[in-house]
Amino acid sequence: MDTDYSASILEGLGEGIVAFDKTHRVVMVNGHLITLMGWDEQTVYGALPEQLFAQRPELLRTLNQGLKKKELASDTDLVHHNADGGLQHLRVSTSFLDAETRTGLVLVVRDVSQMKRMEWEIFQIEKMTALGRLAASVAHEVRNPLGAIDIQLQLLAEDLGTLTNTAKARLLGRLNIAQTEMKRLDRIVHNFLRFSRTPKLHLRDMSLNDIVRHVFELVSPEAREREIALRLELSENLPVINGDEDQLGQAVLNIVVNAFQSMGDGGDLIARTQPEAAQVCLTLMDTGCGIPEGEVDRIFEFYFTTKDEGTGLGLSIAQRIIYQHGGHIDVESSPGQGTTFWIYLPVPDAQTEERV
Numbered sequence: 419m420d421t422d423y424s425a426s427i428l429e430g431l432g433e434g435i436v437a438f439d440k441t442h443r444v445v446m447v448n449g450h451l452i453t454l455m456g457w458d459e460q461t462v463y464g465a466l467p468e469q470l471f472a473q474r475p476e477l478l479r480t481l482n483q484g485l486k487k488k489e490l491a492s493d494t495d496l497v498h499h500n501a502d503g504g505l506q507h508l509r510v511s512t513s514f515l516d517a518e519t520r521t522g523l524v525l526v527v528r529d530v531s532q533m534k535r536m537e538w539e540i541f542q543i544e545k546m547t548a549l550g551r552l553a554a555s556v557a558h559e560v561r562n563p564l565g566a567i568d569i570q571l572q573l574l575a576e577d578l579g580t581l582t583n584t585a586k587a588r589l590l591g592r593l594n595i596a597q598t599e600m601k602r603l604d605r606i607v608h609n610f611l612r613f614s615r616t617p618k619l620h621l622r623d624m625s626l627n628d629i630v631r632h633v634f635e636l637v638s639p640e641a642r643e644r645e646i647a648l649r650l651e652l653s654e655n656l657p658v659i660n661g662d663e664d665q666l667g668q669a670v671l672n673i674v675v676n677a678f679q680s681m682g683d684g685g686d687l688i689a690r691t692q693p694e695a696a697q698v699c700l701t702l703m704d705t706g707c708g709i710p711e712g713e714v715d716r717i718f719e720f721y722f723t724t725k726d727e728g729t730g731l732g733l734s735i736a737q738r739i740i741y742q743h744g745g746h747i748d749v750e751s752s753p754g755q756g757t758t759f760w761i762y763l764p765v766p767d768a769q770t771e772e773r774v
């Protein structure tokens with residue numbers, strides 16, 4: 419009876435557990451870990467750590483530290499690179515199977531990838547908010563002197579106009595350069611401000627389909643010109659969401675603009691909407707250059723750009739808007755083949771509907 423209970427407790431823990439005896443062979447493992455590690459249930463009993471964790475050197479090291487050096491791990495975070503380029507965050511602890519002789523080892527593994535991702539996203543948003551505030555104050559302070567210099571330069575140009583000597587052309591040329599640089603500074607400050615403002619949302623019931631249609635209409639002339647095929651696959655029974663049309667439009671546009679920039683002339687951009695549990699999902703799929711493996715994790719960082727003319731704010735802004743709506747955004751990319759973004763937004767009364 420007792421053993422029945424402990425078996426079901428071990429299975430229900432939501433953590434992976436494996437025990438090695440003093441000969442370092444597996445004597446117990448739960449189904450959760452078998453699934454998490456992708457092991458074969460038939461061969462796992464009796465296996466040695468080296469056989470099980472050949473692809474996971476970090477875990478193997480932790481195990482050997484316990485089995486051989488008698489050093490235990492407590493809530494140690496390890497990162498594992500999956501074959502598909504994704505990251506798996508594991509939190510592991512070890513204890514001795516036989517505490518008295520300090521032999522054998524029990525390894526407890528929890529997959530904290532989801533939690534880590536959320537922590538990272540929250541960190542990004544906080545960083546963005548802090549930077550936004552700083553940007554706002556700097557931009558505000560810089561704007562006034564910029565305005566004063568601009569006026570002085572204009573007056574100088576007028577004064578120079580009245581001169582007739584030969585130096586006039588040269589002086590006007592210099593002035594021109596100064597004015598061009600002024601405009602550039604003003605653009606930078608303007609972008610700073612654009613980014614730093616966290617606009618208040620004006621929420622109303624609306625359809626994500628309308629937003630997608632609107633954005634596609636905006637870009638369709640360029641698509642025609644560059645022979646990019648736009649395809650809409652909009653769900654007919656998409657639940658209404660509560661959102662700010664302008665802001666969500668901006669988020670979708672930023673992603674669509676990136677998609678265009680990733681494709682030379684010719685390519686496909688597909689927008690698909692579908693209901694998903696208590697959310698609606700918008701998929702945006704391009705056949706562009708894709709994102710190198712090492713960069714996928716960085717594209718939502720602000721100021722991360724690979725473009726000469728990019729500011730690296732497009733996706734940060736899109737992500738912030740989606741967060742403000744209580745949603746989230748995902749991405750997957752195959753270099754040379756294309757990139758897919760998924761935007762999930764909550765359906766406000768989905769829970770009430772479920773209860774009815």
Ligand SMILES: Nc1ncnc2c1ncn2[C@@H]1O[C@H](COP(=O)(O)OP(=O)(O)OP(=O)(O)O)[C@@H](O)[C@H]1O
Nearest residue numbers: 676677680708717723724728729730731732733757
């Ligand atoms: N669909 C995509 N295909 C390929 N790379 C992409 C795609 N979307 C984003 N990226 C990569 O992510 C980076 C960051 O994108 P983001 O929109 O934040 O900035 P940006 O486009 O470089 O500049 P900005 O949008 O501010 O003009 C891009 O520079 C690009 O390298």
Ligand SMILES: [Mg+2]
Nearest residue numbers: 672676732733
């Ligand atoms: Mg962009």
